[in-house]
Amino acid sequence: MxxxxxxxxxxxxxxxxxxxxxxxxxxxxxxxxxxxxxxxxxxxxxxxxxxxxxxxxxxxxxxxxxxxxxxxxxxxxxxxxxxxxxxxxxxxxxxxxxxxxxxxxxxxxxxxxxxxxxxxxxxxxxxxxxxxxxxxxxxxxxxxxxxxxxxxxxxxxxxxxxxxxxxxxxxxxxxxxxxxxxxxxxxxxxxxxxxxxxxxxxxxxxxxxxxxNTNSAELIKHTSNAFLAMKISFMNAIANIAERVGGDVDQIREGVGADRRIGTSFLNAGIGYGGSCFPKDVLAFRAVAREVGYDFDLLDAVMRINKDQRHQFLRKVRDALWTLRDKRIAVFGLAFKAGTDDVRESPAIEIVEALVNEGCLITAYDPVAMPRALSELGLRVGENTVRMASDPYIAAEDVDAVLILTEWNEFASLDLPRLHSQMRLPVVIDGRNLYRPEVMEAAGFVYYSVGRAAVF
Ligand code: NAD
Missing domain, CATH: 3.40.50.720 (NAD(P)-binding Rossmann-like Domain)
Incomplete structure (x- = not known):
């Protein structure tokens, strides 16, 4: 053809x-x-x-x-x-x-x-x-x-x-x-x-x-993306509850996902969805529903929870570091997800910008997304508040905390003693739940994650 x-x-x-x-x-x-x-x-x-x-x-x-x-x-x-x-x-x-x-x-x-x-x-x-x-x-x-x-x-x-x-x-x-x-x-x-x-x-x-028919095919795509976004927001909401009452979102996921009607996929808690599709597609689907006279306000909640998830994460950074001005922070991951250099609507970029606005000095590392992130963050880099590093251990040199913001495999298999020795303070705030808290505790870190108790 x-x-x-x-x-x-x-x-x-x-x-x-x-x-x-x-x-x-x-x-x-x-x-x-x-x-x-x-x-x-x-x-x-x-x-x-x-x-x-x-x-x-x-x-x-x-x-x-x-x-x-x-x-x-x-x-x-x-x-x-x-x-x-x-x-x-x-x-x-x-x-x-x-x-x-x-x-x-x-x-x-x-x-x-x-x-x-x-x-x-x-x-x-x-x-x-x-x-x-x-x-x-x-x-x-x-x-x-x-x-x-x-x-x-x-x-x-x-x-x-x-x-x-x-x-x-x-x-x-x-x-x-x-x-x-x-x-x-x-x-x-x-x-x-x-x-x-x-x-x-x-x-x-x-x-x-x-x-x-063509109308159904178009609806299938919006429905799929809205449904997947809803799963993410749903699990993030559960993570926020678990965190407050001493639950563990990994255990909850296992227990809930074992029900074949539910399954475990797309139920990872984290810093919320981003990228060039989910945010715009959920919003566009909401607009479509409104236009045809249906108030699909469930989608408002999905978007609100997603946005709030960034704030929840920033709150953890404040909990861990108290004041933020002049704090040195290493950011692991800038892409909106692993496997891509795409930084469009990346939660990581949003978090970096928020921290810079609060006076933090950022050293970031991403295996492939740094060039695109550089242009996205443009001015910030010029002001020397965001620097890029050539590997995670260099990024972590003398920092007050490491933030894990993209779920690259590379970040799930770090040399923990080496990382620890690089940092000024051994604080890791993991937005992707790449480690078990007990592993990080044993390695001597103060470790915050999503939907699980922090370990000190
Ligand atoms: P993109 O921005 O990466 O690519 C769009 C391309 O179209 C660009 O290269 C641009 O130069 C080109 N273009 C724009 N106007 C043109 C014109 N008049 N003539 C020729 N080329 C033109 O976008 P994308 O991420 O590939 O997404 C494309 C569509 O697919 C969107 O509707 C998106 O929602 C959808 N989609 C994206 C993904 C994804 O993961 N990126 C997945 C499924 C569906």
Whole structure:
């Protein structure tokens, strides 16, 4: 199949590379010239496991990049839209990029195409795409619009794409369904995951292929993200109660998660969700509900608990250090989660900014997110209140406390005696519960975590 993917960001680039991996001929389109230059040279502009290897494998063969939507439309049967849908000032998803791309596609369409929205969009966006296509001169006989929400997670995006639990397509006609079935058939009939020479099979099995109408597919994506965000906030609320009464959130998770109706996944207490998806998608879903006349105030609580979780963490830092002005603090982790260099809406960045505002001097370390964090924190770095270190032990030199803010494996296997010897005061405040309190106590640390009693 000839495919183009418009928007070569986290989702678009992974999709383009993986569609090539599945045997399709793919054009990745972006309007960022620097990104295109890097990609043409085989350089991946983001940190994502396995992406460089797959790019190398397919670049120049089944995969090319272009800045031209007209070229992509001409050469493809199926056009995926994967541009950003950021939060607008009103809390709605800003669909400006999706609209701009749709108008551009409409201008160049001369033969039958399938347009697939893969970006996360509010319900009924596919109707708006259809309308916009027609208004901009495309004959309704020359296109179909389908929805195919993406569920990959940054940090494991390639394996999530190639070994998904499910593929959801929202269609209004058999033409769209047939095309999308054909595109994804290697993931559903077993022909991809059985090829051991490629990416080791992750114990994968055939993906569940779910066909719905377009409105349901759009709702499935918002529902999934809102539900996962709710699980996180729910467990953080439980952690706050456990902490106050001498409970242990790890034990609670085990006891609750053993119920198969509940399960243990996504029930880790911490400093709250962040990233470029959950915060904006929960807010956008709240706006959608309001617009259709339903007061989905459960989502307000999810967002409030999440925001408050940062404050709860900062309160612990104050408890541990008393006053904050001129305190030296090492921060382990800046990415919003492990496995990525993405710092968009990262709780770690928010916490660093709050501590800087209170007069702390920060030395931060992250295995891959420091360059992006530097530009996010910009001015702060200039003021010399935030410095980056080349490893965690250097970051911890002479500090009053270490804060663990991202759940990188590297931070879960620190050389504890070495860390202890580096620090001025042996205080660790762990926002990701990477250690058992008794282990840290035995290693001589004052240790605060989330939903468990502090040890001194
Ligand atoms: P991103 O910001 O990383 O990438 C968007 C890309 O689109 C950028 O490279 C940008 O240059 C390009 N672009 C914007 N306008 C363009 C235009 N007119 N023509 C060509 N290219 C254009 O965004 P992302 O994280 O990949 O997210 C994309 C969508 O996928 C969003 O709707 C997001 O909610 C959704 N999503 C993201 C994830 C994730 O983990 N990042 C997961 C699932 C779904």
């Amino acid at each position: 000839n495919i183009s993917v418009i928007g070569a960001g986290y989702v678009g680039l992974v999709s383009a590379v993986c569609f090539a991996e599945l045997g399709h001929t793919v054009i990745g389109v972006d309007n960022n010239p620097e990104k295109l230059l890097a990609l043409d040279e085989g350089k991946v502009p983001i940190h994502e496991n396995l992406l460089p290897e797959l790019l190398q494998r397919h670049l120049g063969h089944r995969l090319t990049f272009s800045s031209s939507i007209s070229h992509a439309v001409r050469e493809s049967d199926v056009i995926f839209i994967t541009v950003g849908t950021p939060q607008s000032a009103t809390g709605h998803a800003d669909l400006g990029y999706v609209e701009a791309v749709t108008r551009e596609i409409a201008k160049h369409i001369t033969s039958m195409k399938l347009i697939v929205e893969k970006s996360t969009v509010p319900v009924r966006t596919s109707d708006a795409i259809r309308r916009t296509m027609t208004l901009n001169g495309a004959s309704p006989r020359l296109f179909s619009v389908a929805s195919n929400p993406e569920f990959l997670r940054e940090g494991s995006a390639v394996t999530d794409f190639l070994y998904p639990d499910r593929i959801v397509i929202g269609v209004e006609d058999s033409f769209s369904e047939e095309r999308l079935r054909e595109i994804y058939s290697p993931l559903c009939d077993g022909s991809y995951y059985r090829r051991e020479d490629l990416i080791p099979g992750c114990g994968a099995s055939a993906a569940h292929f779910i066909v719905t």
